[in-house]
Amino acid sequence: MATAVKVGEDAKSHLEELQAEIRLRTGTSVTQQELLSRLIDDAxxxxxxxxxxxxxxxxxxxEAxxxxxxxxxxxxxVETDEEDIDEILYG
Structure with a gap:
């Protein structure tokens, strides 16, 4: 089931550039839907x-x-070492 998602002009432009780069580098055409699905899966x-x-x-x-x-x-x-911390945290 496909759902329409509105994206800004910059995002649309970046998507189109990425789509074109994939085609150029791999010789494979991908749809924007396939590309978005891959990006979402990776994210x-x-x-x-x-x-x-x-x-x-x-x-x-x-710095502030x-x-x-x-x-x-x-x-x-009081001087505290690793054993002291372990004892406090883990009993």
């Missing part, structure tokens, strides 16, 4: 990256964010 496999691309903030942190994080640090005076 689904790396969906965490796609989801993250819509977040307001990104990593790495900006790094400074704000560092300002909240303090020393408890």
């Amino acid at each position: 689904y496999e790396s969906r965490d990256d796609i989801v993250d691309s819509f977040r307001e903030s990104t990593v790495p942190l900006s 964010e790094k400074e704000a994080m560092a300002a909240g640090r303090f020393s408890s005076g």
